[in-house]
Amino acid sequence: MSWDAYVSDHLVGSGKLSEAAIIGLDGGVWAISPGLQITPEQEAALVKAYKQGPDDLQAHGIHIGKEKYMFLRPVEDSFYGKKGGDGICVTKSGKAILVGEYKEPIMPADANKVVEDMAAYLVSVGF
Numbered sequence: 001m002s003w004d005a006y007v008s009d010h011l012v013g014s015g016k017l018s019e020a021a022i023i024g025l026d027g028g029v030w031a032i033s034p035g036l037q038i039t040p041e042q043e044a045a046l047v048k049a050y051k052q053g054p055d056d057l058q059a060h061g062i063h064i065g066k067e068k069y070m071f072l073r074p075v076e077d078s079f080y081g082k083k084g085g086d087g088i089c090v091t092k093s094g095k096a097i098l099v100g101e102y103k104e105p106i107m108p109a110d111a112n113k114v115v116e117d118m119a120a121y122l123v124s125v126g127f
Helices: 003-014 040-052 055-060 108-124
Strands: 019-024 029-032 062-064 067-075 078-083 086-092 096-102
Touching: 003 019, 003 029, 003 108, 019 040, 040 055, 040 062, 040 086, 040 096, 055 067, 062 086, 067 086, 078 108, 086 108, 096 108
Parallel strands: none
Antiparallel strands: 019 029, 019 096, 062 067, 067 078, 078 086, 086 096
């Protein structure tokens, strides 16, 4: 299965995410849904947050494409952000960063579970 299938079939295909991406923990977008854009600077900020801590994200928000999400909190390997009724969950596996955006009326807990379950699966298969 290609990385694109993980995004289209399992993340966005769950119906609990509007957009999603998988980024290498060392950089590089592995797969991204068609409606999502992540600039190289935004990608670098996520990688930095996992390598050095989320201080910059806490101070400036989580920027994905043209959206800026207010950083809510870090919990273990996940960062959560909110913009109105929409939100974002960013988490990591051993080798990847997973990004999941959701739009209202999707419930944050439902969206977060999809992203975090995929990260746990990737860890279980060595990624």
